[in-house]
Amino acid sequence: MAGVNSPRQGAYTALAYVTLIVISIFCLLPFIWMALASVDSNAQLFLKWPDSWTFDNYIRVFAEENGVRWFANSLFTVLSATILVVIISGLGGYALSRSKAWWKQPFLYGILLIRVLPSTALLVPLYKILLTANNGMGALVRPWAGENYRAIMQMVGFIDGYLGLIIVLATGQLPLALWIMKVFFDGVPKDYEEAAILDGATLVQRIRRVLIPLALPGLAAAGLFAFMSAWGDFLLPLILLSSPELQTLPIGLFRAFLRINEIDYGLLAAIATIYLIPAVIAFSFARRFLVQTFSGGVKG
Amino acid sequence: MTTPMIQLSGVRKSFGAVGVIQGVDIEVEDGEFSVFVGPSGCGKSTLLRMIAGLESIDGGDLILNGQRINDVPPDQRGIAMVFQSYALYPHMTVAQNIGFSLDLKKVPKAEIAKEVRRVSELLQLSDLLNRRPAELSGGQRQRVAIGRAIIKRPRVILFDEPLSNLDAALRVQMRAELQKLHQELRPTIVYVTHDQVEAMTMATRIVVLNKGRVEQWDTPIELYNNPVNTFVAGFIGSPRMNLVAGSIVGNASTQHFKANAGWMVSMDGRSLAGVVGQQVTLGIRPEDIRPVASASEADMQASIAIVERLGAETYLNVRNGEDTLLVRAQGDLAMKSGETVQLAMNHAAFHLFDQSNNVIAA
Numbered sequence: 165m166a167g168v169n170s171p172r173q174g175a176y177t178a179l180a181y182v183t184l185i186v187i188s189i190f191c192l193l194p195f196i197w198m199a200l201a202s203v204d205s206n207a208q209l210f211l212k213w214p215d216s217w218t219f220d221n222y223i224r225v226f227a228e229e230n231g232v233r234w235f236a237n238s239l240f241t242v243l244s245a246t247i248l249v250v251i252i253s254g255l256g257g258y259a260l261s262r263s264k265a266w267w268k269q270p271f272l273y274g275i276l277l278i279r280v281l282p283s284t285a286l287l288v289p290l291y292k293i294l295l296t297a298n299n300g301m302g303a304l305v306r307p308w309a310g311e312n313y314r315a316i317m318q319m320v321g322f323i324d325g326y327l328g329l330i331i332v333l334a335t336g337q338l339p340l341a342l343w344i345m346k347v348f349f350d351g352v353p354k355d356y357e358e359a360a361i362l363d364g365a366t367l368v369q370r371i372r373r374v375l376i377p378l379a380l381p382g383l384a385a386a387g388l389f390a391f392m393s394a395w396g397d398f399l400l401p402l403i404l405l406s407s408p409e410l411q412t413l414p415i416g417l418f419r420a421f422l423r424i425n426e427i428d429y430g431l432l433a434a435i436a437t438i439y440l441i442p443a444v445i446a447f448s449f450a451r452r453f454l455v456q457t458f459s460g461g462v463k464g
Numbered sequence: 465m466t467t468p469m470i471q472l473s474g475v476r477k478s479f480g481a482v483g484v485i486q487g488v489d490i491e492v493e494d495g496e497f498s499v500f501v502g503p504s505g506c507g508k509s510t511l512l513r514m515i516a517g518l519e520s521i522d523g524g525d526l527i528l529n530g531q532r533i534n535d536v537p538p539d540q541r542g543i544a545m546v547f548q549s550y551a552l553y554p555h556m557t558v559a560q561n562i563g564f565s566l567d568l569k570k571v572p573k574a575e576i577a578k579e580v581r582r583v584s585e586l587l588q589l590s591d592l593l594n595r596r597p598a599e600l601s602g603g604q605r606q607r608v609a610i611g612r613a614i615i616k617r618p619r620v621i622l623f624d625e626p627l628s629n630l631d632a633a634l635r636v637q638m639r640a641e642l643q644k645l646h647q648e649l650r651p652t653i654v655y656v657t658h659d660q661v662e663a664m665t666m667a668t669r670i671v672v673l674n675k676g677r678v679e680q681w682d683t684p685i686e687l688y689n690n691p692v693n694t695f696v697a698g699f700i701g702s703p704r705m706n707l708v709a710g711s712i713v714g715n716a717s718t719q720h721f722k723a724n725a726g727w728m729v730s731m732d733g734r735s736l737a738g739v740v741g742q743q744v745t746l747g748i749r750p751e752d753i754r755p756v757a758s759a760s761e762a763d764m765q766a767s768i769a770i771v772e773r774l775g776a777e778t779y780l781n782v783r784n785g786e787d788t789l790l791v792r793a794q795g796d797l798a799m800k801s802g803e804t805v806q807l808a809m810n811h812a813a814f815h816l817f818d819q820s821n822n823v824i825a826a
Contacts, residue, residue, distance in 0.1 A: 355551035358518050363565035363612070364539035373568075377555040 198440075201433035208429060221434035229431075233409060234416035235438065241326055241401070241412065242394045245333035249341045249390040250383050252334070257345020257382075258375065262354075272346065275339040283336060287403060290332070291323075294404070298322040324406050332400055337390035344389070348382030391446045413439045467530045469494040469620060469652040470515065474524035477510060477676075484510050486676040487524065492620075492669075495650045497643075501663040501699070502673035508656045511673070512622050515654060516545045529619065544613035545622040548629065550605045552597040552612075559584075559593040562611040583611045586648070603634045607641075614649065623655040627662060639665055660700055664688070672696050694821040697747045703779065705815070706753075706789045708746045712739045721746050721816075725785030727764045732811060739824060747815030750792035755780070755805050762806035771799050780805065 193211065201207035202221050204214035225231035260268060283290075298321050309316050322328035352375075360374045376383075398414045405411060411419070417435045421427065468491035477485035484507045492498045500508040513519040515526065517538030526534050533541050552561050560567075562583055563576040571579075584590045587607040597605055606626060613621050623642075627635045643666055646653055657663055663670050664684045672679040672687065672695070680687055680696045691697035697705045710723040712731070719736040720728045721744070729746075756762050766782035766789065773796055780791040782805060791807060799805065816824040 353549055353551065355547045355549045356553065358516075359545070359547060359551040359553075359612075360564075361518070361538050362516060362543070362545050363616075364568050369568060373564075374553060377553070380555075 198433045198436050201429050202437045204430055204433075206430075207433060209427075221430040222438070224431055225434050225438060229416065229420065229435075230408070230411070231416070231435070231438065234411050234413045237410055238395065238412040238414070238439075239442065241329050241333060242391060244326075244330045245337065245394050246387050246391045248330065248334040249337045250387045252338060253341035253345045253386050253390075254376075254379060254383055256338075256342050257386075258349050258379075260342065260346040261349035261352075272343065275342060278335075279339040284399060287399070291403065294322040294328050294332070298325070298328065301325075318407060318410060323404060324410065326410070329401055329404050332404065333394045333397060334390075336397070336400070337394055340393075341386035341390050344386040345379070345382055348379060348385075352378050388446055392443050395443050395446075466494065468492060468527075469496070469529055470498075470654065471527040472511075472515075472524065473527070475511070475514065475521060475526060476523035477507075477514060477519060478522055484676050485514070488673075488676075488678055490671055490678060490681055492652060492654060494652055497646050497653045497655065497666055497668045498671065499663040499667035499669070500654065500656045500671045500673055501658065501660055502679075503699070504658055506673045507676040508658075508673045509624055512545075512624055512654060512656045515620075516543055516622050517541055518545075542616075542619045543622060544616050544618035544620070545624065546606075546609045546613050546626050548625040550597075550609040550629075552605055552608055554597050557594050557596055558589060558600070558608050558611075561597070561608055562589075562615055564612065565616050579615055580611075583615045586614075586645075587611050602630050603638060606630065606638060610642075610645070614645075614651070618651065620652045620654065623653065625657055626655075627657070628659075635662075642666060661702060664700070670700075672699060674699075690823070691747070691815060692823050694745055694747065694817050697815055697817070701749060703750050703790055703792065705747045705749045707817075708748070708787055708789070709743070710746060711743050712736050712741065714740055716740075721814075723784075723787055725787040727784050727787070729763045729809060730811070731814065731816075734814075734816075736816075736824070739818070743819050744824065745817040745821065747817060748789075748809055749813060750779070750790040752810040752813035753789065753791045753807050754810075755791065755793055755797065755799075756808045757806070759806050761808050763809045764807050766805055766807060768799055768801050768803050768805055771797075771801055773797070782807065 197211045200211070200214055203217050203219065204212075205218040205220065206215045207221075260272065298317075301320055301322060302317060305316050305320065306313055318325050320327045322331075356374055356378060357370055360370045365373060396414075398418070401412045401415050402418070405415065413435065417432065417439060420435060421432055470492040472488050472490050475485060475488045476483065488511060490498075500511060502508045510519060514521050517533075517536065521534050525532055528541060528543075553564070556564065559577075559580050563580045566576045566579060580593065581590070584593055587610060589604070589607055589611060592600065592604060592608075597608065600608065606629075609626070626642075627638050630638060639662060646666075655662075655666065667684050669682060670684050670687055671681045674695050679699075680692045682690075684700075687696060687700045691700060691705075694707055698707060708723050708725075710721050710725075713720050713722045713728070714731075714736075716737045719731045719734070719740060721731055722728045723746070759765065764784055766784040768780055769783050769788070770779075770781035772779040772781075775796055777795065778793045778797040778799070780793060780797075780799065782789050782791055789807075791805075818824050
C-alpha cells in the first residue's frame with residue numbers, strides 16, 4: 165500500500181466516513197421520527213418538524229390510556245423474571261463451571277437449543293402445558309379463595325396471570341444467562357474460594373462475601389441481557405395475558421396501533437418513547453459493571 | 465526430643481488410577497523453614513494442599529503438633545496458606561483483605577484495625593491499606609498475601625510457589641524478606657518451589673520430591689554434598705552436576721573410572737574393589753573441574769564447544785568423544801570454542817552412582 169498520507173489513503177478514509185455516516189443516519193432515523201412525533205401536536209407517518217410542541221401525547225398515555233398500569237405491569241413482570249434469572253444463573257453457572265459431571269456439556273448445548281428454537285414454534289405445546297398447570301393452580305386456589313379467586317389467579321395463574329408470564333420470560337432468558345455465568349465463573353480462579361476456606365469462611369459466607377462480589381460484573385451482564393430481551397418480548401405477553409388490567413407496554417402499544425379509527429401517530433410515538441426509556445436506563449446502569457476492571461487480585 | 469510440628473507418615477493420594485503421592489514420610493520441626501522442591505508434576509503442590517486440607521488424604525497419617533488432622537476442616541487446622549496467584553479479593557482493600565479472616569470470626573472492628581496495623585507495619589504496607597489489589601505492584605500483592613496469612617497467628621504457614629510470578633530482581637528481594645520474616649516471627653514454614661536456588665537459600669531442610677516420592681530429605685548443604693541418587697545430584701546445584709556413564713576398571717588395589725566415551729580418571733582414596741567391572745555413573749560438579757596449563761596435571765583433555773564468559777567466572781562446555789561436560793572456572797578466561805583444553809578434577813568431590821542410580825558409598 166502507498167504511504168500514510170497519500171491522497172489515495174485519504175480517499176479511503178473519506179469513503180469509510182461517508183459509509184458510516186449513511187449507516188448511522190439510517191439507524192437513527194426511526195428514533196428521530198419517534199422523538200419528534202411524540203411531541204408533535206399533529207404527528208404524521210412521515211418525518212417532519214413538529215407543527216407545534218406539546219406534551220399532550222405523553223399526558224394522554226397516562227390520563228386517557230392505562231399507561232401507568234401497562235408500564236407497571238411490564239416493569240413488574242420483566243424485573244421479576246430478571247431477578248429470577250440472575251439468581252438461578254448465578255447459582256447454576258457456578259455449578260456448571262465447577263462440576264465435572266459427564267452431562268455438563270450435553271446439558272449446556274441442550275439449553276442453548278432452547279434459545280435457538282423460535283419460540284413461536286413452541287407456543288402451542290407451551291400453552292397446553294401452562295393451561296394444565298393453570299388448572300392445577302386453580303384447583304389449589306379455588307377452595308379457599310372465595311370471591312377473590314380471580315384476583316389471586318391474576319397473580320399466581322399460569323395463563324392470564326403474572327406468575328406464568330414471569331416464569332416463561334425467565335425460562336427464555338436462562339440459557340444465555342447460564343452460559344454467561346458459566347463462562348464467567350470459568351474465569352474466576354478456585355484460589356479465591358480456597359483462600360476463603362482457609363480464612364474460615366462458611367459456604368454462605370463464601371458466596372456472600374467472595375463469590376457474589378466477584379461475580380457482580382457477570383451477574384450484571386446476564387441480568388442486563390435478560391432484562392432487555394424480556395422487556396422487548398411481545399409475543400409471550402400477547403398470548404398469555406388477556407385481561408386488560410394485566411397488559412404490558414408492548415401490548416398496549418400494539419392495541420393502540422390496531423384501533424379501528426385513524427392511527428394516532430403522536431400517541432404511538434409517545435408510548436414507544438416511554439417503552440424505550442427503561443431499556444436505555446438498564447443499559448447505562450449495567451455498563452458500569454461491564455467495564456469495571458476486575459483484574460489484579462489473581463495474577464497469572 | 466520435642467514432637468515435630470508436622471508429621472507425615474505413609475501419606476498417599478491418587479487422582480483416579482494415578483498415584484500422585486505414593487507414601488511420603490517426613491517431619492517438620494517447630495519453627496523450621498522446610499522447602500518441598502521437585503520438577504513440575506512431582507506432587508509437591510498436592511502434598512502442600514493436603515497439609516492445608518484442600519485435598520483429601522487417601523492413606524497414611526497427617527499429624528500436626530501431635531494430633532491427627534486428616535479429617536479436620538482446613539480452617540480449624542491453625543494453618544495459613546499463601547497462594548501462587550496470591551488470591552487477593554479484588555473487591556476489597558488491602559486492609560479488608562488482611563483482616564478478612566478476623567472479620568469472619570466476628571472480632572470487634574477496633575481489634576481488627578489494631579491487628580491489621582501490626583501486620584502492615586511488619587510488612588511495610590501501612591501506606592497502602594486503602595488501595596485495592598489492582599493498584600498494587602507484584603511485590604506489594606505478595607506482601608498483602610503474606611499479611612493475610614500471618615494475621616491469623618498460624619502455627620504453620622504454607623507457601624505455594626509464592627515468588628514464581630515476580631521478576632528476577634524482585635524475587636531476590638522477596639527471598640531476603642521472607643527469611644527476615646521467618647527469623648522475626650519463627651513460624652513453621654512449608655514452602656513449595658521448583659526453583660532449587662530458592663530452596664538452597666531459604667530452607668533449613670529441603671525435601672526433594674520426584675514422582676510422588678521423597679528422594680532425599682536433609683539440610684541444603686548436605687543435599688549438595690551428599691546426594692543419595694542421580695536425581696537429587698542432578699536437581700540440586702546450579703549449574704547442574706555432570707553425570708557421566710562409564711564403568712569401574714582395575715584390580716583389587718587400584719581402580720579407575722572409565723567413561724563409555726573412552727577417557728579414564730583414577731578413583732584414588734576409595735575402596736571400589738567390590739564394583740570393579742560394573743556399570744556406574746560418575747557425578748562431578750562443574751565447579752570441581754578446572755582448566756590447567758599442562759597435560760601432566762590434567763585428568764583429561766577435551767575440546768571446547770561453547771564458552772560463556774560471565775566476568776567473575778567462565779562456563780566452558782567441553783566435549784570428549786560422546787561426553788559433554790560443563791566446567792565452571794573461576795575468573796575470566798579468554799578461551800575460544802574449538803580450542804583444546806586440559807582439565808583437572810577434584811577427586812575428593814566425585815560422586816559415584818550404581819546402575820539403579822543410587823549412590824555408592826566411598
